Amino acid sequence: MSTQTDFAALFPDEVVTQARTRLLDVPGLSGKLALITIDNGHDHTRPSTFGPGGLTSLNAALDEAFAAEPAAIAVTGKPFVFAVGADLSGIGQIAEREHAHQVAQTGHDVFRRLTESTIPTFAFVNGAALGGGLELALSCHYRTVSEGVGAVAFPECFLGLFPGWGGTQLLPNLIGADAAVSVIIENALNQNKMLNAKKAAQLGIFDELLESADFLEESVRWAVRVVNGEHTVQRPEIDRGQAWDDAIERAKGIVQAKTQGASPAVTKTVELLELARGNDLDAGYAAETEALADALMTDELRSGLYSFDLTQKRAKKPAGAPDKSLAREVNKVGVVGAGLMAGQLALLFVRRLKVPVVITDVDQERIDKGVAYIHGEIDKLQGKGRLTADAANRLKALVTGSLDKGAFADADFVIEAVFEEMSVKQKVFDELEQHVSPEAILATNTSSLSITEMASKLQHPERVVGFHFFNPVAVLPLLEVVRGARTDDPALATAFSVGKQLKKSCVLVKDAPAFVVNRLLTRFMGEIIAAVDEGTPFDVADKALAPLGLPMSPLVLLQLVGPAVAQHVNETMHAAYPDRFGISENLDRFVKAGKTAVWQFDEAGNQTVDPEVAELWQQGDNPSTTEQVRERALKALAEEARLMLDEGVVAEAQDLDLCMILGAGWPFWLGGITPYLDRAGYAEQVNGKRFLEPGVASVPPA
Amino acid sequence: MAAPASAPADSRSAARAVRDVVFVDGVRTPFGKAGKKGLYAETRADDMVVKVIRELIRRHPELPPERIDEVAIAATTQIGDQGLTIGRSASLLAGLPQSVPGFAIDRMCAGAMTAVTSVAGGIGFGAYDVAIAGGVEHMGNHPMGEGVDPNPRYVADGIVDPSALVMGSTAENVHDRYPSLGKDRTDAYAALSQQRYEQAARAGKIAADLVPVSTRSGEQGWGLATADEPPRPGTTTEDLAGLKTPFRPHGRVTPGNAAGLNDGATGCLLADAETAAELGLPVGMRLVGYAFAGVEPEVMGVGPVPATEKALKRAGLSIDDIGLFEINEAFAVQVLAFLEHFGIADDDERVNPWGGAIACGHPLASSGVRLMTQLSRHFAEHPEVRYGLTTMCIGFGMGGTVIWENPNFDTAGSGK
Numbered sequence A: 001m002s003t004q005t006d007f008a009a010l011f012p013d014e015v016v017t018q019a020r021t022r023l024l025d026v027p028g029l030s031g032k033l034a035l036i037t038i039d040n041g042h043d044h045t046r047p048s049t050f051g052p053g054g055l056t057s058l059n060a061a062l063d064e065a066f067a068a069e070p071a072a073i074a075v076t077g078k079p080f081v082f083a084v085g086a087d088l089s090g091i092g093q094i095a096e097r098e099h100a101h102q103v104a105q106t107g108h109d110v111f112r113r114l115t116e117s118t119i120p121t122f123a124f125v126n127g128a129a130l131g132g133g134l135e136l137a138l139s140c141h142y143r144t145v146s147e148g149v150g151a152v153a154f155p156e157c158f159l160g161l162f163p164g165w166g167g168t169q170l171l172p173n174l175i176g177a178d179a180a181v182s183v184i185i186e187n188a189l190n191q192n193k194m195l196n197a198k199k200a201a202q203l204g205i206f207d208e209l210l211e212s213a214d215f216l217e218e219s220v221r222w223a224v225r226v227v228n229g230e231h232t233v234q235r236p237e238i239d240r241g242q243a244w245d246d247a248i249e250r251a252k253g254i255v256q257a258k259t260q261g262a263s264p265a266v267t268k269t270v271e272l273l274e275l276a277r278g279n280d281l282d283a284g285y286a287a288e289t290e291a292l293a294d295a296l297m298t299d300e301l302r303s304g305l306y307s308f309d310l311t312q313k314r315a316k317k318p319a320g321a322p323d324k325s326l327a328r329e330v331n332k333v334g335v336v337g338a339g340l341m342a343g344q345l346a347l348l349f350v351r352r353l354k355v356p357v358v359i360t361d362v363d364q365e366r367i368d369k370g371v372a373y374i375h376g377e378i379d380k381l382q383g384k385g386r387l388t389a390d391a392a393n394r395l396k397a398l399v400t401g402s403l404d405k406g407a408f409a410d411a412d413f414v415i416e417a418v419f420e421e422m423s424v425k426q427k428v429f430d431e432l433e434q435h436v437s438p439e440a441i442l443a444t445n446t447s448s449l450s451i452t453e454m455a456s457k458l459q460h461p462e463r464v465v466g467f468h469f470f471n472p473v474a475v476l477p478l479l480e481v482v483r484g485a486r487t488d489d490p491a492l493a494t495a496f497s498v499g500k501q502l503k504k505s506c507v508l509v510k511d512a513p514a515f516v517v518n519r520l521l522t523r524f525m526g527e528i529i530a531a532v533d534e535g536t537p538f539d540v541a542d543k544a545l546a547p548l549g550l551p552m553s554p555l556v557l558l559q560l561v562g563p564a565v566a567q568h569v570n571e572t573m574h575a576a577y578p579d580r581f582g583i584s585e586n587l588d589r590f591v592k593a594g595k596t597a598v599w600q601f602d603e604a605g606n607q608t609v610d611p612e613v614a615e616l617w618q619q620g621d622n623p624s625t626t627e628q629v630r631e632r633a634l635k636a637l638a639e640e641a642r643l644m645l646d647e648g649v650v651a652e653a654q655d656l657d658l659c660m661i662l663g664a665g666w667p668f669w670l671g672g673i674t675p676y677l678d679r680a681g682y683a684e685q686v687n688g689k690r691f692l693e694p695g696v697a698s699v700p701p702a
Numbered sequence B: 001m002a003a004p005a006s007a008p009a010d011s012r013s014a015a016r017a018v019r020d021v022v023f024v025d026g027v028r029t030p031f032g033k034a035g036k037k038g039l040y041a042e043t044r045a046d047d048m049v050v051k052v053i054r055e056l057i058r059r060h061p062e063l064p065p066e067r068i069d070e071v072a073i074a075a076t077t078q079i080g081d082q083g084l085t086i087g088r089s090a091s092l093l094a095g096l097p098q099s100v101p102g103f104a105i106d107r108m109c110a111g112a113m114t115a116v117t118s119v120a121g122g123i124g125f126g127a128y129d130v131a132i133a134g135g136v137e138h139m140g141n142h143p144m145g146e147g148v149d150p151n152p153r154y155v156a157d158g159i160v161d162p163s164a165l166v167m168g169s170t171a172e173n174v175h176d177r178y179p180s181l182g183k184d185r186t187d188a189y190a191a192l193s194q195q196r197y198e199q200a201a202r203a204g205k206i207a208a209d210l211v212p213v214s215t216r217s218g219e220q221g222w223g224l225a226t227a228d229e230p231p232r233p234g235t236t237t238e239d240l241a242g243l244k245t246p247f248r249p250h251g252r253v254t255p256g257n258a259a260g261l262n263d264g265a266t267g268c269l270l271a272d273a274e275t276a277a278e279l280g281l282p283v284g285m286r287l288v289g290y291a292f293a294g295v296e297p298e299v300m301g302v303g304p305v306p307a308t309e310k311a312l313k314r315a316g317l318s319i320d321d322i323g324l325f326e327i328n329e330a331f332a333v334q335v336l337a338f339l340e341h342f343g344i345a346d347d348d349e350r351v352n353p354w355g356g357a358i359a360c361g362h363p364l365a366s367s368g369v370r371l372m373t374q375l376s377r378h379f380a381e382h383p384e385v386r387y388g389l390t391t392m393c394i395g396f397g398m399g400g401t402v403i404w405e406n407p408n409f410d411t412a413g414s415g416k
Helices: A006-007 A052-067 A097-116 A132-140 A169-174 A177-189 A197-203 A217-228 A242-259 A264-278 A281-296 A298-315 A340-353 A364-383 A389-398 A422-433 A453-454 A491-500 A516-533 A538-543 A554-561 A563-576 A585-592 A612-614 A626-647 A653-664 A673-677 A682-688 B045-059 B086-094 B107-125 B167-177 B183-200 B237-241 B273-279 B297-302 B303-316 B334-339 B364-381
Strands: A018-023 A033-039 A072-077 A081-083 A120-126 A127-130 A142-146 A209-211 A333-335 A356-362 A399-401 A414-418 A439-446 A464-468 A478-483 A505-510 A599-601 A607-609 B020-028 B068-074 B104-105 B129-137 B213-215 B224-225 B262-272 B285-294 B322-327 B387-394 B398-405
Touching: A006 A052, A018 A052, A018 A120, A018 B224, A033 A217, A033 B224, A052 A097, A052 B334, A072 A132, A072 A217, A072 A333, A081 A132, A097 A132, A097 A281, A120 A132, A127 A132, A132 A169, A142 A197, A142 A217, A169 A264, A169 A281, A169 A364, A169 A439, A169 B285, A177 A197, A177 A242, A177 A264, A177 A422, A197 A209, A197 B129, A209 A217, A217 A242, A217 A626, A242 A264, A264 A281, A298 A653, A298 A673, A333 A340, A333 A422, A340 A356, A340 A364, A340 A389, A340 A491, A356 A364, A364 A389, A364 A399, A389 A399, A389 B045, A399 A612, A399 B364, A422 A439, A422 A453, A422 A653, A439 A453, A439 A491, A439 A585, A453 A464, A464 A607, A478 A653, A478 B334, A491 A505, A505 A653, A516 A538, A516 A554, A516 A563, A516 A585, A516 A626, A516 A653, A538 A554, A538 A626, A554 A563, A554 A599, A554 B237, A563 A585, A585 A612, A585 B086, A607 A612, A612 B297, A626 A653, A626 A673, A626 A682, A626 B068, A653 A673, B020 B045, B020 B107, B020 B273, B045 B086, B045 B262, B068 B086, B068 B107, B068 B364, B104 B285, B107 B129, B107 B262, B107 B285, B107 B387, B129 B285, B129 B364, B167 B297, B167 B334, B183 B237, B183 B387, B262 B273, B262 B364, B285 B303, B285 B364, B285 B387, B297 B303, B297 B334, B297 B387, B303 B334, B303 B387, B322 B364
Parallel strands: A033 A072, A072 A120, A081 A127, A120 A142, A142 A209, A333 A356, A333 A414, A356 A399, A414 A439, A439 A464, A478 A505, B068 B104, B068 B129, B322 B387
Antiparallel strands: A018 A033, A464 A478, A599 A607, B020 B262, B020 B285, B129 B262, B213 B224, B285 B398, B387 B398
16 A cells, blocks of 8 residues: 555545544453444534545554454444445546556455454444445444444445445345345436345345444444354355346346446446456455546546536535525415426425415316325325325315415415416416515426516516426426526525425526527437438437437437427427527427327337338438437537527536436436537537536546 | 212222332443543433433343333433433433333432332322333533522521532531541541442442443544443542542542542333232332431431431331441441441441442432442342341432332341
8 A cells, every 4th residue: 555645645635534443341242342433523414435544544443453452343433424435526636547546456455454354343334334335334244234324325336436445246245146236236326226224234234233222332232242152143145156147137237228338337337246256355356446447537437426516516506596595485385277297396395395285277177186186196195105194184285276366365486387388378477466465486387488578567577487397396306497587586596495495406597498408408309300300210310329328319208208398399499599490390290190209119129110100201311320410419419508608598517417417317427418528529529618627527637 | 088078988988009119120321420531521311311221121021111101210400411301302212112101300319219219109109010210410411500590598598508509518517517427437438438349340240230331432433331430449548538628628528538520320110019020020129118308408418317217217117127228428428427327337238338429429310229229239149138228318408218128038047
């Protein structure tokens, strides 16, 4: 291991997690227990991570522990946190492979001391154990966990990395290859799903599950029994044959489905899990170290860290939001519209804000159906155990319907989700203004119409905001908060406050057509459709973006959004920017024919073009290749993103990326989109410059 | 309870039967020294009570937790980590069923003792079958007198002398009251307490009653308290002779012949005798009687005397019937005042055989149950003894005494 000063200087801003050793006399144990506590000196809002300083401290604590020749060695964390992984901010600054290699190697070296120890070693996992923290626990011979622990996971693949401090080798040899695939690959790629203590113990990650009230005391008691031979820890026999083969195949399938091979490190994970079959830590760790050093030096991983950082920090502190103190209280909400979208919105508002929610529509029948739908959804939640009976009663009582708009008189916040047409929406707002107070916020869920125009006929246009959700509302976190030309700060502050209470990630957007997500998606979809119109086969055009690993191909996205909706947005965009947004007559015909999907699937799962669609789609005779379609679509995105930034639609490229990640589910390894456009050269080709400085979402210059 | 004159004479007006109360078992945390450098400097008082409750449950798997009818926990200063109705709060934190109620109680030094007597009254009356009683004081977090606001009339109307509010001064006052109790005797008693404690500790007797407690330290990392922190083994009268007398110049009361400022928690299980038999709970002691009495606050240390006289009289016993004593050692002089009154020698083997608070500490509200737990162990070791007594002086001028009977007492072939 290199000298301490060199190593520690790698991460100049590291919040060092100190490791402290205490030698304890324990009843029933002949000899001492060396208890190592890892603690970064902050409370649980700043969990402990490992950088070079932390590893160095742990190494010294182990020196002290071993020197005392104790009967047992145990490691535990500060209250609520065991350790949550490597210091990601430090990793983001590494510019040389040699340093990445050092970080990888040192983690292995230090943790492995616990594995190779002839003195029994224990991890008393008292709190969150993620990534490198979990690897530290797995490196010990035995593990207890507190029932109160809610976060046990390997999030690395979620970021575009893999557990590189032993996780890929230790976990499958402890709990079996299939369970390891579930934890390392499946959960991570499934929105970073985590295990709680009970589930983790059931999988075999922990040997003993203990109540939290006296977790440390009972862990020590348990450890004494193990050391004295009074309790033998049972470990399952690991199937290294067929079961391992099947697990690897399953892993490959998941990786392909979720990434299409666009994340080199995630692909590598499967290789490392296969290597673990040999249960040879020397070979396995050596492979992990080299692979980790490589992975840390890829732009894909740096974009992943950038994306993660955006979703953790920028998402919670929206750029450009007015002072929080200007926000008004919202104690009653109105929803105009009783259709599916409005129903989803009403349900979200009542669950999160727990205030009266009144819905309205054009007739009583629609209203009754709407309320019934919402009550039904509440009942479903109760049935699933997500709500107690008391809570369900409370929420149902809060949701009512009214034909008479007078019921909105004391509403503080009203959102409309009616038909996407300006005159209809203006009429709704005009009617509402007769009843609501001058300060009540009037919000619109429009995806493409102008907020300014919608507010223009009102007496108090300053309280109108765009409040654009993404479907499905319960799942997608993005909320585009749109400031109209006359919108004032208190109204905007209130919108951000409500958005936060709804547990959405808000991004401030200027009142420009289709805001962010729909504008970018429409621009890029437009290129795909145009290519098909020109004569490119459907599957050639649809596969063109496969190397990016988008959540779904363009034509599948079109189906999900709904071609009618998509065409509607197209029309708005074409009116605003005719040079860049065309109208496809084929798509028009497609919509008028009532078609929703280009693709159809037979029983075997084979994908073919719906013959009726092929029939109505009049293609030209100028097909493009996959590469040409890809290039054209990405250049279009680069152009559009640049124009949006120049127009001030959002403050910075980071906001565009955050929107695409949280609103369109675009993957971390693209960094949303602008890092990818930089990396692939399109930003410079089209705009003459990058979106982001090198090092922000890519490997920094050496 | 007298029947109203107009009511017909029937079984309802018959005297209510009192049930027998038994002390099942008791445990405590190791005691620590109060203050920033003490064992429990970063540990919460309520967490200490939680460990005690959980240990009682763990030691008695034969007791279904839902059978516990009350959790009475004493603390002198009932705010912060000793607030929130600690009997209830600590029960919930300990994982007892939500159906088990709890309360908080205070009689300063005799808090836990009062928790026991109150709950015992409930059992005797038939309102409870099984209960937990105990006490806690974290004097590091809550020094004596925290938040108090004495009424000016105390001084203005001469209700108490100012010295009554300082425990050490009351001890000096006891020396004045009983001039035959000199510093030579109190120091000798203190050294004896340390010596007896050490012997008992070496024999493993102290550890048997302790529940280990995890102790947080931001600076050193987690530790585990497994032994009392305050004892000073090997203390001699020479060591004690030179100590300062903080309450009076050239006084007699020193930090060495008094208990220190400490942190700790205690708890015990009490039950109706029939319920104990039904559940298969062991019987450590049987409650015979108890009494509290007030004395002049300026000499609070003599409290155990009238309390004991009263308890003995009510029980129809005399001091000669008592074969074992656990008396709290707030100050050596108050122990000796009690012994002298009853004609018991300073070094009588029946008194505090395992040493006392001078060695292990006196976390105010908790001590009463420590005395009881230890007495129950002595009863097990001495089947020839029939009656024992736990007694303590109480700040503000009181004494409390509880008389117990040894269930192991064997009438045939016992001499006493």
